[in-house]
Amino acid sequence: MRNKALGAAVVALGIAGATVLATGTAGSHGYTDAPISRQKLCANGTVSNCGDIQWEPQSVEGPKGFPAAGPADGKICAGGNSRFAQLDDPRGGAWPTTTLVAGQSYGFRWQFTARHATTDFRYYITKNGWTGTKALTRADLDPQPFLTIPYNNQQPPSTLTHSGTIPAGKTGRHLILAVWTIADTGNAFYACSDVKF
Template sequence: MRKRIGAAMVGLAVAGTTLLATGSASSHGYTDSPLSRQKHCANGTVTNCGDIQWEPQSVEGLKGFPAAGPADGTICAGGNSRFAQLDDPRGGAWPTTKVSSGQNYTFRWTFTANHRTTDFKYYITKNGWNPNQPLTRAALDPQPFLTLPYNGQQPPSSLSHSGTLPSKSGRHVILAVWTVHDTANAFYACSDVQF
């Protein structure tokens, strides 16, 4: 009996060490400037959000966006069905952050556990996109309007960087993608903005 319990404890220790080494359990983050959908859920501005209200930092999915990563219609949840409420356009009723075309905007990520990073990329919806539909690649400008290489470095617990917003008008979604350097995943955050 003791041998079985000891073997089980060793197995759990090895599994836990492997999980931590791959980064899946230790790397989490979200954008709070502009406020992301997951942050709106976590701070109670938006209700009926499901589990994301307790885990705004956990919107993790496969990296390689836009060639890979979450499927169309599941992008804001990072392809994670547990957080599908983030993909619901809610009739265009997500709260927005006011921004201006050509503005030098400061983007901010909060990390509950930081991780070595390849880069941060920011995409925005095209003029004429449909805010009543879940986000798809076809709704986004094909190239990010801002890319911040991070060259495998580990960010601090909060990271701010600036970039120029493209020329837009009306309501849009900014998709922020934090690509983790040494795992197969990235973190996704959708922020609704009003130009």
């Protein structure tokens, strides 16, 4: 009887391990949907030819420490994850945009499919003159985040909105990069949202 119980436990652990491996990293997953992110546009079918990201909008996970570390330039929107390289493709500047008003308050919303202890959330925006016709680099962004929300190792709820002020003086097309930094792993989640003023 003991051998049967031990065998069942081994099988259960094997199935659990295979499930974790099949779904990528275990634990935290999330994306922004206000302003709508590129991965959400792919998942809801607004944008086609997206590859795997259409099924996994919550999985844009890469090394944390942005901007000093993290994904390489040109691979930021995909979190450095080659499976989601379509997110770094500028598509000739044709990603759909959310209209915002510079200098006004906005609710930046995250959706989480799994939660994790969190260091903070940071929001960056491109410099004036960015056209959206090339993959995002650090040089394209204002050097400091315009909004930082410390989270003190807490787990976020399934939906979380941060109220912040859009930087004044922004005109034309821009990209907002949202970075969710995980406290107890070496990773962060990345979401790029195309906007216009």
